[in-house]
Amino acid sequence: MSSLSLGFVWLDRRSGNLPGGNQKLKEKFRKLLSPIRQFDKPNSCLDSIELSLKDKCLFFLTSDSFADEAFLKKIAAMPNIYRIYIYDQQGNNYQFDDTNLARKMGSERIIQFDEQLYKQIIVDLIKIYSKESDQAGQGKQAKELLESAVTLINTIDDKDEDLEQMENYLLTRISYLK
Structure with a gap:
């Protein structure tokens, strides 16, 4: 429906390794943005965003295991990233000084529950x-x-x-x- 080409990128250590991992959540996301591009390695994720997904407006989701500031700054600097979400099951306290990262993420996108993440998207x-x-x-x-x-x-x-x-x-x- 949208004239924008939207996409969803999910970087999580478990996304490529667990059969059925987060399957219920993935099904819900597919109704919103499809296909879901899944990665379990940051470098391959970055390469794909820069090369094959450069013409898409992307929603980026990662788990707390990849949520260090230096990596997220790289993601936020990419012009095709629309929003960044951290699926934080540990309840960590994230505070970032980078204004571009804060604009694309914001505290409302650090999420601990599936339904909250779905609603924010x-x-x-x-x-x-x-x-x-x-x-x-x-x-x-x-x-x-x-x-x-x-x-x-x-x-x-x-x-x-x-x-x-x-x-x-x-x-x-x-x-x-x-």
């Missing part, structure tokens, strides 16, 4: 669709982008107040489009 996708809708004007394409954003919200079973407000806002915008 949806919120970030909605921002992309809304921005593209603004650029598309008042026509059919703008309406389709906003409808896609509402569909994303409806994939969440237990919507919080923020998502309810977002959905109402999008539905109001849709009602004004042709």
